[in-house]
Amino acid sequence: MGNARNIAFWVVLFLLILALFQLFNGGGNTLQSRTIPYSEFVQAVKDDSVSAVTLDGEQVRYRGTDGNEYITIKPEDANLTQLLIDEEVPVEAKQQEQSGFQTFILSLLPFLLLIGVWIYFMNRMQGGGRGGAMGFGKSKAKMLTEKHGRVTFDDVAGIDEAKEELEEIVEFLRNPQKFSALGGKIPKGALLVGPPGTGKTLLARAIAGEAGVPFFTISGSDFVEMFVGVGASRVRDMFEQAKKNAPCIVFIDEIDAVGRHRGAGYGGGNDEREQTLNQLLVEMDGFEANEGVIIIAATNRRDVLDPALLRPGRFDRQVTVPNPDIKGREKILNVHARKVPLGPDADMRIIARGTPGFSGADLANLVNEAALMAARVGRRFVTMEDFENAKDKVMMGAERRSMVLTDEQKEKTAYHEAGHAVVGLELPQCDPVYKATIIPRGGALGMVVSLPEIDRLNWHRSECEEKLAMTMAGKAAEIIKYGPDNVSNGPAGDIQQASALARAMVLQWGMSDKVGNIDYREAAEGYSGQTAGLSVSAHTKELIEEEVKRFIEEAYDRAYKILTEKKEEWERLAQGLLEYETLTGDEIKRVMRGQPPHVEKDDEDEKPSGNAPSVTAIPKTKPRNKPVGGGDMEPEPSA
Numbered sequence: 001m002g003n004a005r006n007i008a009f010w011v012v013l014f015l016l017i018l019a020l021f022q023l024f025n026g027g028g029n030t031l032q033s034r035t036i037p038y039s040e041f042v043q044a045v046k047d048d049s050v051s052a053v054t055l056d057g058e059q060v061r062y063r064g065t066d067g068n069e070y071i072t073i074k075p076e077d078a079n080l081t082q083l084l085i086d087e088e089v090p091v092e093a094k095q096q097e098q099s100g101f102q103t104f105i106l107s108l109l110p111f112l113l114l115i116g117v118w119i120y121f122m123n124r125m126q127g128g129g130r131g132g133a134m135g136f137g138k139s140k141a142k143m144l145t146e147k148h149g150r151v152t153f154d155d156v157a158g159i160d161e162a163k164e165e166l167e168e169i170v171e172f173l174r175n176p177q178k179f180s181a182l183g184g185k186i187p188k189g190a191l192l193v194g195p196p197g198t199g200k201t202l203l204a205r206a207i208a209g210e211a212g213v214p215f216f217t218i219s220g221s222d223f224v225e226m227f228v229g230v231g232a233s234r235v236r237d238m239f240e241q242a243k244k245n246a247p248c249i250v251f252i253d254e255i256d257a258v259g260r261h262r263g264a265g266y267g268g269g270n271d272e273r274e275q276t277l278n279q280l281l282v283e284m285d286g287f288e289a290n291e292g293v294i295i296i297a298a299t300n301r302r303d304v305l306d307p308a309l310l311r312p313g314r315f316d317r318q319v320t321v322p323n324p325d326i327k328g329r330e331k332i333l334n335v336h337a338r339k340v341p342l343g344p345d346a347d348m349r350i351i352a353r354g355t356p357g358f359s360g361a362d363l364a365n366l367v368n369e370a371a372l373m374a375a376r377v378g379r380r381f382v383t384m385e386d387f388e389n390a391k392d393k394v395m396m397g398a399e400r401r402s403m404v405l406t407d408e409q410k411e412k413t414a415y416h417e418a419g420h421a422v423v424g425l426e427l428p429q430c431d432p433v434y435k436a437t438i439i440p441r442g443g444a445l446g447m448v449v450s451l452p453e454i455d456r457l458n459w460h461r462s463e464c465e466e467k468l469a470m471t472m473a474g475k476a477a478e479i480i481k482y483g484p485d486n487v488s489n490g491p492a493g494d495i496q497q498a499s500a501l502a503r504a505m506v507l508q509w510g511m512s513d514k515v516g517n518i519d520y521r522e523a524a525e526g527y528s529g530q531t532a533g534l535s536v537s538a539h540t541k542e543l544i545e546e547e548v549k550r551f552i553e554e555a556y557d558r559a560y561k562i563l564t565e566k567k568e569e570w571e572r573l574a575q576g577l578l579e580y581e582t583l584t585g586d587e588i589k590r591v592m593r594g595q596p597p598h599v600e601k602d603d604e605d606e607k608p609s610g611n612a613p614s615v616t617a618i619p620k621t622k623p624r625n626k627p628v629g630g631g632d633m634e635p636e637p638s639a
């Protein structure tokens with residue numbers, strides 16, 4: 001019994017009693033008027049015991065100073081007007097005659113109103129809203145059935161291991177008797193762990209869809225209420241509902257909202273949350289695995305969960321749902337592309353290649369954006385170009401064609417981006433340059449995109465060095481072209497990327513022989529005063545700084561050298577970008593050779609840029625590959 005619900009109940013009851021009291025008190029006034037002889041009325045007027053009179057033909061009503069109402073009939077010969085004037089008695093306008101019934105209803109009005117309010121309140125508390133959210137003590141779980149669209153394993157792609165691990169649950173739900181007859185141990189709960197948007201909800205729904213059982217969904221944060229006891233009673237109610245509908249699946253999203261380590265709460269013990277969590281534990285222990293209720297919870301913070309949740313008999317099965325790899329991305333794209341008409345050139349493999357770090361939800365969004373782009377220009381199918389644009393939009397923000405750039409800014413951007421591209425193409429270990437553009441997008445004035453052919457998990461030092469050189473090429477280009485005095489803040493994004501990569505090389509990956517194979521990241525945090533860190537000698541600190549700087553400076557010099565050697569090609573590419581604004585990998589190569597970017601169909605046999613290079617994201621330390629060279633900052637007025 002939710003406390004809050006009780007309080008509300010008593011408040012409403014109190015109001016009702018108050019209303020009834022009022023009714024019998026005040027109501028009496030209008031209902032009981034006493035009829036008196038006219039002479040008595042005249043006497044009352046003279047005695048000043050009349051507060052006001054109402055005239056209605058022969059009938060005179062008046063309220064006496066005693067609070068009662070009287071009625072009298074004026075005899076024909078009496079001069080009432082004169083009497084009222086003499087005695088200065090105010091006359092009130094004649095009231096609308098009301099039937100007895102109307103009067104009755106009217107007097108009941110406040111009472112009815114209160115009943116209405118009361119019913120509304122009780123309804124809200126008991127979840128009168130059909131299939132919808134339930135209030136206070138009731139679980140807020142929403143039940144999804146096949147009416148809401150059936151989701152099956154076919155709709156979930158790219159996370160095959162996770163699917164396999166959950167197959168067993170589907171089997172069990174389809175045929176609980178078979179399992180219990182064999183005395184097999186059925187998991188009561190499974191915990192899906194993984195970053196946002198990787199399809200945890202989808203997976204849980206697919207289990208329900210495959211097994212053909214109802215699916216209850218609730219978010220951990222729905223249990224968290226300010227009233228003590230409400231969360232716990234919601235948990236209880238949720239389990240009751242689930243048992244009634246067994247076999248079924250209960251999905252608790254963001255379980256960390258309730259499931260945080262007890263005692264390690266925010267700002268010291270949170271009674272309500274702990275009580276809720278305890279209730280959850282009690283309920284999970286309280287039902288038998290073969291009752292057919294399976295609890296699936298999702299979190300991206302396994303580390304904060306209370307260990308009690310992970311004990312056998314609770315969420316003893318843990319399934320990792322990672323971001324998809326390149327193959328997985330292709331499959332997910334295909335799943336979502338089923339719903340849109342594709343142009344003949346649309347190749348999901350290439351898109352998968354260009355979207356490392358994208359989650360399933362990001363990819364779904366990408367396909368949707370591409371379809372919108374096609375619709376906007378009135379095409380009936382979605383082309384590769386739409387996908388490209390959608391990808392750039394998702395990654396970098398929308399194109400800002402309307403942004404006014406001076407010719408000078410445009411030219412500088414063109415030389416800067418051409419610098420990245422030329423160095424990227426020159427260095428063999430950089431990822432292939434896929435595209436260069438000087439159309440502003442998001443916060444960047446232009447960018448060079450390079451795509452790894454496969455997801456890169458490890459990096460050699462020489463590759464890192466080449467990547468650094470490509471990143472620093474933008475700045476080198478600006479200096480060669482405009483001189484050190486005229487370098488802009490354009491390379492700010494590059495410098496940030498280069499610093500992050502160089503630091504990782506030195507502090508984390510042991511790529512500096514001088515610093516050695518020691519992970520100094522914690523110490524580096526100490527630098528910025530965040531943590532005490534472990535103590536590092538002043539000498540080592542200097543060494544680290546020196547080495548980070550050396551990697552970057554050497555990369556810069558390398559880029560500078562390449563650009564001076566390849567000055568002509570670079571110049572041609574910059575001019576080409578100024579003319580065409582966006583060039584693909586093949587077009588870039590042609591323009592650099594001094595050919596027109598677009599070739600006639602018949603000699604288009606070149607495969608997408610062979611072994612050309614590029615800089616891209618720093619592996620693992622960066623969430624998503626931002627185009628290198630990309631993120632060139634737009635000049636900020638103040639910066």
Ligand SMILES: Nc1ncnc2c1ncn2[C@@H]1O[C@H](COP(=O)(O)OP(=O)(O)OP(=O)(O)O)[C@@H](O)[C@H]1O
Nearest residue numbers: 155156157196197198199200201202332360361364
């Ligand atoms: N593996 C996948 N296969 C197909 N579609 C996917 C996949 N992963 C995500 N999606 C798409 O992304 C949408 C959102 O995914 P979902 O809500 O299941 O992610 P989630 O992991 O539960 O995220 P969160 O942790 O933010 O709740 C899905 O409805 C689906 O369209």
Ligand SMILES: [Zn+2]
Nearest residue numbers: 474494629632
């Ligand atoms: Zn740049």
